[in-house]
Amino acid sequence: MARKKKDLSALYKVVRKITSFLSLDQVLRTLIEETTLLFNSEITSVMLLDEESNELVIEVAKGLAPRVVRNTRIKMGERISGWVAKHGKAILVKDVEKDPRFRKRSQEKYYTKSLISAPIKGRKGKVIGVVNVNNKKTRRPFTKNDLEFLQGVASQAAIAIENARLYENLHQAYLQTIRALATAIDTKDHYTYDHSEHVTKYAIAIAEELGISKREREEIKEACQLHDIGKIGIHDRILTKPGKLTEEEWKEIKLHPRKGADILEPLDFLSGVVELVREHHERYNGKGYPNGIKGQKITLGARVMAVADAFDAMTSERPYRGALSRREAIEELKKQSGSQFDPRVLKAFLEVLKKKPRWGIKTKISKG
């Protein structure tokens, strides 16, 4: 009885941990860690069903060689995991060698004596995976009680896995739509079709010159691709206006970094990117928008983007003026050192440009 009580209390704790994530990766890693700990098992693995091939694939494991994890694919009905998945039933095998159901063990790639295995069943009762626990370190066989416990874990894992998949699917779809949107805005707003590509190229080169970490460079890259999505709300009439903008029109244009950040805000996997999009029009002297923040208060990546964005804008044709030459653009940038741009960032970009004598020299592309 005490054992039962301990089990349920432990089960509750595992459940709490597993369900607290909406990232599939974190759900699975927590599941494997907690299960291994609870059963004190030599080998633990979680397999998920690959819907296309109808095969079980190991998603996470403990105690298995990476080669085995990579290469194991089990068809529905085959071997122990396949049996569990096909029948949707948990199984307890006290001694694999003595169990008539699974005696043919030539394909086993690892030593197994005693095991429990439970199906992971989704909302509609469909098996979406299997969790396998092999060999207690104590060498004792698993019990019926262990099996019930594992079923409890698997049943909750199913919910957590499905929730994470729903969340990640939505996240992915949103990101894809935003990317398509960014491309559409690029095409609409700029005379060159590849403004964002250029800005990305320049910004990454500056970031490398400054020794910015790989992780941050990736955020900068994503932010460059998406930096103008806030323009979705701005009328074409304003974006493509050939003459000077009125004060009202400028006010609307100036909303785009904030709107862009709002669009990205719920994409929590991109948290670093949101700041960069919000701040890419801030100026080193505090006279930028939307918040008028100053100097080091502006995220470094955003200071990098500001230089990259300005250089590409200068060297591109605009409805109201022709493109500056590379040399003219460089002079213009230098004039704004310390006011619009962070001098350190600008210096890094000038270094970059020395190594890239063709950057900023464009073949004119007519629009349409």
Place this chain on the structure above:
Amino acid sequence: MARKKKDLSALYKVVRKITSFLSLDQVLRTLIEETTLLFNSEITSVMLLDEESNELVIEVAKGLAPRVVRNTRIKMGERISGWVAKHGKAILVKDVEKDPRFRKRSQEKYYTKSLISAPIKGRKGKVIGVVNVNNKKTRRPFTKNDLEFLQGVASQAAIAIENARLYENLHQAYLQTIRALATAIDTKDHYTYDHSEHVTKYAIAIAEELGISKREREEIKEACQLHDIGKIGIHDRILTKPGKLTEEEWKEIKLHPRKGADILEPLDFLSGVVELVREHHERYNGKGYPNGIKGQKITLGARVMAVADAFDAMTSERPYRGALSRREAIEELKKQSGSQFDPRVLKAFLEVLKKKPRWGIKTKISKG
């Protein structure tokens, strides 16, 4: 001991139910139902913190008058719920009238004798709400064991609530972005700024004429607003081309219903809308796109949209032709009865147009 075991097993079941939803509404309703059932309580309520006003608001309740539910707002620190929220601690009050902490009961709007109340603490340990359980129907006071149990429920409810909020935020943001996108495409693709508005107006009128249910009419409305979002991937050059399209260009245009459906697919709250967007260019005789489905196989709402969309297109100017008059457009629709359009739907639209003699007569709006 048996009691404890029963508790944990019950707790596990509640937890399983609560966490299996990603809709806040469902999470809260499940929470209140299960809690009431488990404690056999007279009154149960879940309050969530309104971050702006820093007040607790009743989100769901059982056993309380709707007026009380609507009007109760409790400040942090005030009364019992406010105390629990402020201190982040669960509380057991065996007899409210005898408890020196809460003797001042003039503000109580309902009879309470014995109660338990537990804070709902989010991931970062911050209190996001409170769950209150008042009066066992058996009239016995609550026990320490009850309190522990409620804390277990509240702790898991916190996870479920936060997950649902994350999911719903993402969902909402995605929908907003898609709506902005639809407006942008409308503006870009059509000579009139309000193509989607017209299509919606026509389609809803047809749907009413046909006696289509309110729920389905709402899906049709949403689908009309979003029907062209798949055009996000199509080049402006093609969308705004003044001359005839080449075969290649047509192929690209014809992808837009499928692309639109793909964009909407992950928005599970909109499941009915996806079909409509996918099928709005199918034709009654099976010669439409993208799938060439036929007759009744095309969702009724999509057949409605096809008529509405065509009528607005005909009565609007196009880069390559002027607008047809209302009379000409009606003649054109009739010619396509049974081929492009469902005769029954068309008949309904003609009835509608009789009642609306101004529909289809447009004031020309020049673009730009």
